[in-house]
Amino acid sequence: MKYVDEFRDKQIVDTLLAQIRKYSQKNIRLMEVCGGHTMSIHRFGIPSLLPETVTLLSGPGCPVCVTDQSYIDRAVAYSKLQDVVVATFGDLVRVPGSTSTLAKEKARGADVRMVYSPNDVLRMAKQEPHKRFIFLGIGFETTSPAIAASVKRAKAENLTNYFVYSAHKLMPPAMTALITEGIKIDGYICPGHVSVITGSSIYNDFPEKYGVSAVISGFEPVDLLQSILMSVVQLAENMPKVEIQYTRVVQPQGNLEAQAVLKEVFTPRDDLWRGLGILPASGLALSTKYENYDAQKMIEVQVEPLKVQKGCICGEILKGLRTPIECTLFKKVCNPSNPVGACMVSNEGACAAFYKYG
Amino acid sequence: MCLSIPAKVISLEGNNAIVDAAGNQCEIGIDFVPELKIGDFVMIHSGYAIAIIDEKEAQETLTLLREFAQSQLP
Ligand code: SF4
Numbered sequence: 450m451k452y453v454d455e456f457r458d459k460q461i462v463d464t465l466l467a468q469i470r471k472y473s474q475k476n477i478r479l480m481e482v483c484g485g486h487t488m489s490i491h492r493f494g495i496p497s498l499l500p501e502t503v504t505l506l507s508g509p510g511c512p513v514c515v516t517d518q519s520y521i522d523r524a525v526a527y528s529k530l531q532d533v534v535v536a537t538f539g540d541l542v543r544v545p546g547s548t549s550t551l552a553k554e555k556a557r558g559a560d561v562r563m564v565y566s567p568n569d570v571l572r573m574a575k576q577e578p579h580k581r582f583i584f585l586g587i588g589f590e591t592t593s594p595a596i597a598a599s600v601k602r603a604k605a606e607n608l609t610n611y612f613v614y615s616a617h618k619l620m621p622p623a624m625t626a627l628i629t630e631g632i633k634i635d636g637y638i639c640p641g642h643v644s645v646i647t648g649s650s651i652y653n654d655f656p657e658k659y660g661v662s663a664v665i666s667g668f669e670p671v672d673l674l675q676s677i678l679m680s681v682v683q684l685a686e687n688m689p690k691v692e693i694q695y696t697r698v699v700q701p702q703g704n705l706e707a708q709a710v711l712k713e714v715f716t717p718r719d720d721l722w723r724g725l726g727i728l729p730a731s732g733l734a735l736s737t738k739y740e741n742y743d744a745q746k747m748i749e750v751q752v753e754p755l756k757v758q759k760g761c762i763c764g765e766i767l768k769g770l771r772t773p774i775e776c777t778l779f780k781k782v783c784n785p786s787n788p789v790g791a792c793m794v795s796n797e798g799a800c801a802a803f804y805k806y807g
Numbered sequence: 808m809c810l811s812i813p814a815k816v817i818s819l820e821g822n823n824a825i826v827d828a829a830g831n832q833c834e835i836g837i838d839f840v841p842e843l844k845i846g847d848f849v850m851i852h853s854g855y856a857i858a859i860i861d862e863k864e865a866q867e868t869l870t871l872l873r874e875f876a877q878s879q880l881p
Contacts, residue, residue, distance in 0.1 A: 451815075452813040452848060452860055452865060453812070455869055456869075458869075460873075461869075463876075464875060538853070565833075566835070566836075566853055566855070567853065568834075569854070588853070591852050591853075594855065594857065595853035595854055595855040598836055598839070598855060601838075602822075602836075642850065645850065645858045671872065675868075675872070696864040697860050697868060698858045698861070699858075700858075704857060706838065706839045706840070706841065707838075710839070
């Protein structure tokens, strides 16, 4: 496939690995904060190829994983309402809430639909005007523009039965929180597709304030290894900066159209993250102009009291403090067909990646 | 959800385009890439194109890395 095969070229991979070995002298810890990177890194077995000096950590980059359990509980409650359809990206239906999951509710007769795009939901909402459609909007700057665009389309078409339950998150506040919490990170491998939207300047603080390298990476082995090499060189020379490896897709200024739509439809708010707690201005709510599309404002529902899963250390894994193998439930009780925590549900979760490619 | 693959634009209609992603055709929103042309490769996320892949940049990255790999051969 074009733009894929070339970026898996063995000769280039070998050269990059040799260069990493050559430049890497001091021990460094690089964290990626993108579920896509987590998957690629484990799928291609990258950790085992690197010298011992380079440690790769997975951070809070899996959208399903960082979504708090209380969000699942409210989504479950919505699914029990009359004439309500809950539409979502697939993974979320299997994430355990306090006492149920969306998949269980679906089996009991709730109308829960898995979709690939919010546009699918717009189409359904038009075809079934007597039902209220709630789309579960989760994900980072990569995903939120699509949801924002769908809300604009709904407004333009005067749809009144389409709602978004937003748990959209912003990446930089979480990345900053990890550093200020004292987690040892020398460099960030920055998320390629978040950066497509935002541009590279959102990472400026990391080198400037915290001395942490920041390389925006693509998703193929050549991309990741080149990004690791760039980080290694920056850190070896004590010159941390923001660099773009993924130049074929990421522009320094980002996607201005998408930024404008995001700004129009959403407004930042303090938000709750699994593992990280409440972070200031780290989430997106619908703006006043679009509040008629905000499920939280428009659709009332009784939510059950929160009951937190015992033994799951997903929150600490999302912070890079522990790895899945340190979880006593890993493989024994928790596996992809019977996930205890969110990090095992999503393919992009660290526990699922360790399970599959471990 | 976050791993998108490159897809080729087959046709355009208003705010939407039909693309081919590894043999699968689907309709996507193109609100964020108004300059899109037939034949372009795009990155798709949640049913919307988020970027047009820059062929020139892709080739530059590869050429640079290939030349470098060659120069390192014994
Ligand atoms: S293995 Fe399962 S229980 Fe353990 S941290 Fe991961 S998701 Fe939670």
